[in-house]
Amino acid sequence: MKTGMSPEDWHTLQSHLDVLLPLDASARQQRLDAIAAEAPQLATTLCELLATESRMPEAPDVRTVAMAFANVAAGEVLGPFVLDTLLGEGGSSVVYRAHRASDFSQTVAIKVLRSVSGRQFDARFRQERDILASLSHPNIARLFDGGATEDGRPYLVLEYVEGTDFVTWSREPGRSVASVIAAMIKVCDAVDYAHRRLLVHRDLKPANILIDADGEPKLLDFGVAKLLESGASSSVTQDALAPLTPAYAAPEQVSGTPVTTATDVYSLGVVLFEALCGDHPYRRGDDTAAQLLHKVSTVEPPCPSDFAASAPAGHGRVLMSQPGDLDHVVLHAMDKRPEARYASAGALADDLRAVLASQPVRARARTWRYLAARFAVRHRIGVALAGVAAMAVVAATSVALWQGYVASRERARAEKRFDEVRQLANRLLFRYADGIKSLAGSLPVQRQLVQDALGYLAGLRAEAGDDPALLVELGSAYARLGDMQGNFTEANAGDFAGAAQSYALARELLNAASERDRRPVVREALAELSLKEAHLAYQRIDHPLAERKYQESIAAWRDVVRSAPERADTRLALAAALDAFGDFLGRDGGVGKSDPAAALPLYAEARGLREKIAEVSPNLPGLQLAIYESELRDGESAWAQGRKADAVGLFERALTRIRRIAAAEPDNGYRQREVGLVLTRLVPAYEAVDRLDASISVAIEAAGITQRMLAADPGNEAMRAAVTSSAGWAARQLMRAGRFDEAAPFVATEMTVAKTRLAAAPDNIDVQATVALAHRRAGNLAYGRRDFDAAIAAHQQARAMQVKFRGSAPENDMAAALSLMHAGRAQLAAKRGADAYRTLQQAAAEMRALVSTHPTTRFKDELVGALNLLGDAALNTPKPATTASAAWREALALIDGEAARRALAASELQLREAIANKLARVQG
Amino acid sequence: MGVNRNVSGQFTVALEDIAACRRGDRAALDRIYPLVYEELRRVARSHLSRERPGHTLQPTALVNEVYLRLCAQHDADWSSRAYVFGLAATMMRRILVNHARDSAAKKRGAGVTMLTLSDADGLAIVDAHDSVDVLAIHEALDALAQLDSRQARVVELKFFGGLEIDEIATLLEVSSATVRRDWTMAKLWLGRELAR
Structure with missing residues (x-):
C-alpha cells in the first residue's frame, strides 16, 4: 500500500486525533510537541493530518458533476449492463463502456448496432454470437454476450481493452523492426487460432489490433463484421455487403468474391507494411473511399524497403531500412490473388519467425x-x-x-x-x-x-x-456448394439460381476431367452431379431437362454398377436415383409429371436392388434408410392407385421404421424431417379411410416436428418447405373438422414461412405456388368463419398467382382450377349464384381437361367436388334444372367409374348418395 | 415483478425488492440497480438541459430527487430510503470517476485509444476542467478502505451521495456520533493523502 500505513497505525493516529481535535491551536501545539519528544515520526504525521483539515471538499463541485453527466452516455440499461460512457460512434454502431449493474468491477465494452432492425435480429445472429463467444485466446478480446435492446437493436458485450493501435504503437520511441515483428507474430498466431475454428475476422486493421501497456497485442471485433452481416440479412450469399474498411480490405472483398482466411492474411500484410514503412502502401491523405477501393484492386503494392527508403519527410517513423526477406514476406501476404498468399496466418507467422532467426523464408520460394x-x-x-x-x-x-x-x-x-x-x-x-x-x-x-x-x-x-484428379475435387466442391445453395432434398438456402451456377461450374470441371480420366471416381462424380441437376430442374419445373438429367444419372449409375458389381454403395446410389426419377414422374402433390403408373417399375427396381443388398449385407450403413425409402414409395404407389386402406397400412409401416431410425440419430434433422414427411402422407390417407381424428392428430404432430426443426435451423429452405407443407395440412384438417380457432395459428404460420421462402427465391414457381396455397388456406379459414367476401378475395389472389405458371406442371394447373372452385363455393355461400355458376363452370372445365390427360384418382375426386358445387350453383340461377342435373350426373359417372376399379370409402359413398338424392329431387 | 410503472408511466421500485436487495438478493439487485442508475442520469440530465447549473446539481439534490421519483409513494421507512441513497452514492462515484478517467486519457494524447472503434468518426469529446480531482479522491478512498472500510463508505455516501450524517447512520446501523467521527477522521486522512 502506497501510504505505508497499517490499520493499526491508523487506529493509533485516530486515538491521538481524538484528543487533539477539540483543542485550541496553542494547546494542540503543546500536545504535539510532547508527542514529538517521544515519537517524532508520529508527531510529523499528526501535523500533516491536522494541517490538511480543510483540503478535502465536502462534495464535488457542480461543474464536475455537470461535466460527468454531460458525458454519461445513454445511461441506458442493456440486460444486466448499464452504459457509462460513449467511447465512439460510427456509421453502423455505437460503442459504450459499460459495467454490470450490480457489480461495478466488471467493465465491458458494448457495441450497439444501429443499422440493423430487430426484425432481422434472427437466430443466425445468435448462432454466430455463440460461435464467437467460444473463442478463448489471450490475444483475442472476448465476446461475452449479445442480445437485443428493447427496441430491437442487437448489441454485443465485448471485453474492454485499453491500449494503443498497432501502427501508432510501432511508431513510439524504442520500437525496433524486431519488436514489431514479434508483436505481429502473436497477432498472426491469434488469427490462426480463430481460423482453425472457422472464423474469419474480415476487418483487420490497426484500430482492431491494440497493444496493451505490457506490450501484449489484443485483437478486437473478431467476427463482428460477419455478425453484422448476419444481422443485416438472412441470405448467406451476400459477402459483398459485409462491412469493410477500404484501406485494409482485400481485393476479393472489393470484388465481392468469397471471403476466406486468406482475406485476413492480406489485411495483416497491409498493417505490417504500414507499421514498418511509416505509411500505408497506397492510401494518400485525400483519397476517397471509392479511390481507395479502386487502388486495392488495381495498384500493386510497392516493395516495402524501396517505399521506406524514398519516404518523404512527414511520413511516420520508418523502421525498415534494408531490403531483404521481409520485403518478400509482406508482398507475399499482400498478393492480389487470395490463393497466391500464405495459406494461413500461421504460415505468415512462421515466415516472420524465420526473419527474426535469419533463416530462409518460404515467401521467397x-x-x-x-x-x-x-x-x-x-x-x-x-x-x-x-x-x-x-x-x-x-x-x-x-x-x-x-x-x-x-x-x-x-x-x-x-x-x-x-x-x-x-x-x-x-x-x-x-x-x-x-x-x-x-x-x-x-x-x-x-x-x-x-x-x-x-x-x-x-x-x-x-x-x-488441368490435373484430372484436382478437377474432380474442384468439381465436387462446386457441386456441394450448389447443394447448399438449393438442393431441395437436403439442407439448402433456397438460392436456386445460385445453385444452377455452381452446378454449371461443376459440370464444366467434371467434363474436363472425364476427357482425360475415365476412372470410376470421375464417372461417379458425374452420375451424382446429373442427379443434382435433375433435382434442380425438377424444383424449377423444367420437365424436359429434369427428365433428361434423371435418365442421364440413372444410365451413369448403371454404368458404374456394371463395372464394379460387387460394390453395394453404388447400387444404393442407383436405387436412390431410380426413386428420385419415379418421384418426378408420379409423386402425388409434386410438381412433376403426375403419372404414378410410370413410377411403378422404377420403384420396383429400386426395391429389388435394396432387397438383394439386404440379403447379402443386412448391416450395411444406410440400408435401413434405403428400405424405408422403398416402403414410403410402396405407400405412395398404393395411394396413387386409389388403394387407400393399403396406403394407410404401408405408410404406417414406413413410419415405424423411420421413427426407429430417427430415434437412433436424435441430432439428425433430416431423419426428423422424414418422420414429418411420412406423417403428412398419412394425413390425407387417414381422411380417405374416414379417420378424420387420426388425420388431424398426425397433421398436428407433423407440424410440431417441422416447426421445431425450423426453429433450430431457420436459414434452411428444406425445413421451411417442410413447415409450409405440414402447417398447411394441419390447418386444412382442423378446418375440415370445423375447428377454425385451432386452425388459425397454422394458417398464419404457413403464410409467414411461405413469404420467407418467397423472399429467398422470388422467381421460383414452386415457392410462388406455396404462397398461393397459403392464400387458399386463409380463404378457407375466412369461409369457415362465414366471412365470404374475404374468402372470395383470398381465393382470387391465389388464382391470380397460379395462372402465371399454368402449364408448368399438372399439379399447378389443378391448383389454379381448385382456387376457382373455392372462390365459387364462397360466392355460392354469399348468395351470388350467377357469379358462382360462372366460376365453377370454369373450374370444372379446367379440371375436366386435366383429368382427360392425367386421370389420377385425386384429380377425379377434385372434379367430382367441383361438379357437385356446380349443380348447387346452377339451381341458384335462372337456368333450367337440367343444368344442375347434368353436372351431378357427370359427377356420379366419375364416382361409378372409380367404383368399378376399387372399393369406395364411406365418405365417397356418402357423397355419392347425397348427389344422387339431389339429382332425384330435381328430376322428381 | 418488483418493478412497476406508475400512472405517469414512470418506473417505480417495489418495497419488497429493496428489502430483498438488503438481504443480498442478487436478482433483486440486478432489477433495481439499473432503475436507480437510469433515474439518476435522467434527473441530472434534465437539470443540465434546463440549463440551470446551480445547487440542483449537488449530489444531495440529485439523489433526493431520484429517491422521490422511484420510491416516494411507498412512504418507505428510513432504512429503505437510506439503502436507495446508498446505491445512488456508489453510482455517483462510478460516474464521476469514469468521467475523470476518460478526461485524463484524452489529455494523455492521441496515442491512447480506449477501445477500437471500427467506425469512430464522431467521437464526442466533452473536455472537462475538473476543479476537484475526483480521480485522486477515488484512489485515496480506495487506499482508505484498506485501513478502515466503514470510513471509506461514509465518505462515499457523504461526498458522492450527499447523504446526511443521520441517514448514513441509519444505513450503516451505527450511531450518528460514530458517523460524524468517521467523516472527520476520513477527511483528515484524505486531505493528507491528497496533499502528498
Whole structure:
C-alpha cells in the first residue's frame, strides 16, 4: 500500500486525533510537541493530518458533476449492463463502456448496432454470437454476450481493452523492426487460432489490433463484421455487403468474391507494411473511399524497403531500412490473388519467425511455376544480351544455370506444399463439411468450409493446370456448394439460381476431367452431379431437362454398377436415383409429371436392388434408410392407385421404421424431417379411410416436428418447405373438422414461412405456388368463419398467382382450377349464384381437361367436388334444372367409374348418395 | 415483478425488492440497480438541459430527487430510503470517476485509444476542467478502505451521495456520533493523502 500505513497505525493516529481535535491551536501545539519528544515520526504525521483539515471538499463541485453527466452516455440499461460512457460512434454502431449493474468491477465494452432492425435480429445472429463467444485466446478480446435492446437493436458485450493501435504503437520511441515483428507474430498466431475454428475476422486493421501497456497485442471485433452481416440479412450469399474498411480490405472483398482466411492474411500484410514503412502502401491523405477501393484492386503494392527508403519527410517513423526477406514476406501476404498468399496466418507467422532467426523464408520460394516464369524472363534477357557481347553470353548462361538449379530445388518444395494444401481442402470438403451436413443449423459453417476448400483448390488449379484428379475435387466442391445453395432434398438456402451456377461450374470441371480420366471416381462424380441437376430442374419445373438429367444419372449409375458389381454403395446410389426419377414422374402433390403408373417399375427396381443388398449385407450403413425409402414409395404407389386402406397400412409401416431410425440419430434433422414427411402422407390417407381424428392428430404432430426443426435451423429452405407443407395440412384438417380457432395459428404460420421462402427465391414457381396455397388456406379459414367476401378475395389472389405458371406442371394447373372452385363455393355461400355458376363452370372445365390427360384418382375426386358445387350453383340461377342435373350426373359417372376399379370409402359413398338424392329431387 | 410503472408511466421500485436487495438478493439487485442508475442520469440530465447549473446539481439534490421519483409513494421507512441513497452514492462515484478517467486519457494524447472503434468518426469529446480531482479522491478512498472500510463508505455516501450524517447512520446501523467521527477522521486522512 502506497501510504505505508497499517490499520493499526491508523487506529493509533485516530486515538491521538481524538484528543487533539477539540483543542485550541496553542494547546494542540503543546500536545504535539510532547508527542514529538517521544515519537517524532508520529508527531510529523499528526501535523500533516491536522494541517490538511480543510483540503478535502465536502462534495464535488457542480461543474464536475455537470461535466460527468454531460458525458454519461445513454445511461441506458442493456440486460444486466448499464452504459457509462460513449467511447465512439460510427456509421453502423455505437460503442459504450459499460459495467454490470450490480457489480461495478466488471467493465465491458458494448457495441450497439444501429443499422440493423430487430426484425432481422434472427437466430443466425445468435448462432454466430455463440460461435464467437467460444473463442478463448489471450490475444483475442472476448465476446461475452449479445442480445437485443428493447427496441430491437442487437448489441454485443465485448471485453474492454485499453491500449494503443498497432501502427501508432510501432511508431513510439524504442520500437525496433524486431519488436514489431514479434508483436505481429502473436497477432498472426491469434488469427490462426480463430481460423482453425472457422472464423474469419474480415476487418483487420490497426484500430482492431491494440497493444496493451505490457506490450501484449489484443485483437478486437473478431467476427463482428460477419455478425453484422448476419444481422443485416438472412441470405448467406451476400459477402459483398459485409462491412469493410477500404484501406485494409482485400481485393476479393472489393470484388465481392468469397471471403476466406486468406482475406485476413492480406489485411495483416497491409498493417505490417504500414507499421514498418511509416505509411500505408497506397492510401494518400485525400483519397476517397471509392479511390481507395479502386487502388486495392488495381495498384500493386510497392516493395516495402524501396517505399521506406524514398519516404518523404512527414511520413511516420520508418523502421525498415534494408531490403531483404521481409520485403518478400509482406508482398507475399499482400498478393492480389487470395490463393497466391500464405495459406494461413500461421504460415505468415512462421515466415516472420524465420526473419527474426535469419533463416530462409518460404515467401521467397513462391511457387515453382512463378519461379519458372521468372527464370524464363531472365533467360530471354540473357539471350538478348548474347547478341551484344560474348561475355554477356557467358554471364547469362551461368545465371540461367543457377536459376535452373534454384527452380528445380524449389520445385520439390512447392510440390510438397501443393499436396498439403490439397489434403487440407479435401478434408474440409468431404470429412468436415459432410460430417456436419445433417446437424440442424450447420448450414453457414458448412458453407464456410466449402468456400474455404474452394478457395484453396482454385489456387492449386491456377498452379497445376488441368490435373484430372484436382478437377474432380474442384468439381465436387462446386457441386456441394450448389447443394447448399438449393438442393431441395437436403439442407439448402433456397438460392436456386445460385445453385444452377455452381452446378454449371461443376459440370464444366467434371467434363474436363472425364476427357482425360475415365476412372470410376470421375464417372461417379458425374452420375451424382446429373442427379443434382435433375433435382434442380425438377424444383424449377423444367420437365424436359429434369427428365433428361434423371435418365442421364440413372444410365451413369448403371454404368458404374456394371463395372464394379460387387460394390453395394453404388447400387444404393442407383436405387436412390431410380426413386428420385419415379418421384418426378408420379409423386402425388409434386410438381412433376403426375403419372404414378410410370413410377411403378422404377420403384420396383429400386426395391429389388435394396432387397438383394439386404440379403447379402443386412448391416450395411444406410440400408435401413434405403428400405424405408422403398416402403414410403410402396405407400405412395398404393395411394396413387386409389388403394387407400393399403396406403394407410404401408405408410404406417414406413413410419415405424423411420421413427426407429430417427430415434437412433436424435441430432439428425433430416431423419426428423422424414418422420414429418411420412406423417403428412398419412394425413390425407387417414381422411380417405374416414379417420378424420387420426388425420388431424398426425397433421398436428407433423407440424410440431417441422416447426421445431425450423426453429433450430431457420436459414434452411428444406425445413421451411417442410413447415409450409405440414402447417398447411394441419390447418386444412382442423378446418375440415370445423375447428377454425385451432386452425388459425397454422394458417398464419404457413403464410409467414411461405413469404420467407418467397423472399429467398422470388422467381421460383414452386415457392410462388406455396404462397398461393397459403392464400387458399386463409380463404378457407375466412369461409369457415362465414366471412365470404374475404374468402372470395383470398381465393382470387391465389388464382391470380397460379395462372402465371399454368402449364408448368399438372399439379399447378389443378391448383389454379381448385382456387376457382373455392372462390365459387364462397360466392355460392354469399348468395351470388350467377357469379358462382360462372366460376365453377370454369373450374370444372379446367379440371375436366386435366383429368382427360392425367386421370389420377385425386384429380377425379377434385372434379367430382367441383361438379357437385356446380349443380348447387346452377339451381341458384335462372337456368333450367337440367343444368344442375347434368353436372351431378357427370359427377356420379366419375364416382361409378372409380367404383368399378376399387372399393369406395364411406365418405365417397356418402357423397355419392347425397348427389344422387339431389339429382332425384330435381328430376322428381 | 418488483418493478412497476406508475400512472405517469414512470418506473417505480417495489418495497419488497429493496428489502430483498438488503438481504443480498442478487436478482433483486440486478432489477433495481439499473432503475436507480437510469433515474439518476435522467434527473441530472434534465437539470443540465434546463440549463440551470446551480445547487440542483449537488449530489444531495440529485439523489433526493431520484429517491422521490422511484420510491416516494411507498412512504418507505428510513432504512429503505437510506439503502436507495446508498446505491445512488456508489453510482455517483462510478460516474464521476469514469468521467475523470476518460478526461485524463484524452489529455494523455492521441496515442491512447480506449477501445477500437471500427467506425469512430464522431467521437464526442466533452473536455472537462475538473476543479476537484475526483480521480485522486477515488484512489485515496480506495487506499482508505484498506485501513478502515466503514470510513471509506461514509465518505462515499457523504461526498458522492450527499447523504446526511443521520441517514448514513441509519444505513450503516451505527450511531450518528460514530458517523460524524468517521467523516472527520476520513477527511483528515484524505486531505493528507491528497496533499502528498
